[in-house]
Amino acid sequence: MKYLFYFLLISLVSVSLVACGAEEETGTSASAGENNQEDEIREETTEPEEVVEEEGDIEVDKNLLSVEITMPATMFEEEDVESSIAEAEAEGITVTPNDDGSYTYKMSKGTHADMMEEMKTSMTQSIENLKTSGEYPSIVDVVANGSFSEFKVVVNREEFENSFDGFAVLGVVFGALYYQLFDGVNPDDYKVIINYEDAATGEQFDSVVYPDALEELE
Structure with a gap:
């Protein structure tokens, strides 16, 4: 049931990324780094900051410049990853693969609001x-x-x-x-x-x- 839940969520992600056009470019590529939590959804700015790591499924930090959403590897098990990435990048969203199999989607605050x-x-x-x-x-x-x-x-x-x-x-x-x-x-x-x-x-x-x-x- 948990994997079904993840699959439904990532399917919805693809739909929303296509539906809400990106009028702003994200500009910079997402920073690479270790991601020790499989189930993490995190938002952060391009400015240096301390990231507090917690145990749990989701971690979110809302800041000023850009938004990063990290999808755990389990959300991609039944998904056409290349197609999802292509759809996101077509909307001006930068997608970075992580060592643990997760993917980080980076977008402007405006795109996230849309x-x-x-x-x-x-x-x-x-x-x-x-x-x-x-x-x-x-x-x-x-x-x-x-x-x-x-x-x-x-x-x-x-x-x-x-x-x-x-x-x-x-x-x-x-x-x-x-x-x-x-x-x-x-x-x-x-x-x-x-x-x-x-x-x-x-x-x-x-x-x-x-x-x-x-x-x-x-």
Whole structure:
């Protein structure tokens, strides 16, 4: 399940890099260095600075000039790496391979901001699709907070529990987790809460926390 999660994230990365055009060039190439953490997503400037290394899946430093995002090797196991790199570089993003198999994507702050805006738009469209497409009849409404860390999903309970509409909600969950990754959320706060409410009674009948729920399936 962990590898599936990584695969979905890197697939989303490729889509967003193509979608949000880069009006600014990154200018300098990414600095080479040792990366002792496989699961690290880090942002840093081109200015010299002390990087604090911590145990955990993700480390993010937001600074002034450029943004570096390091993808762990596990995210590329099922991916066409050369194609992904070519798409990124076509958008003015510098990609540097690391000794541990990970890749560091370096971009301007403006390009990163464009990518975040594109992801926000994509999330909003996905939420609207759940409510209005007609493909998920048991789902009545979906409301998210500004950071996409908590959702209220209003459903016709019996119909929902006897359908596969929950898989559609899971798609939004992956998008929300991905959004938080690249917005620099602290690893300890990295989660998405889905609160399910019965449309008939207004009662909250279930609450699921991700990625905890995914880890329990391993």
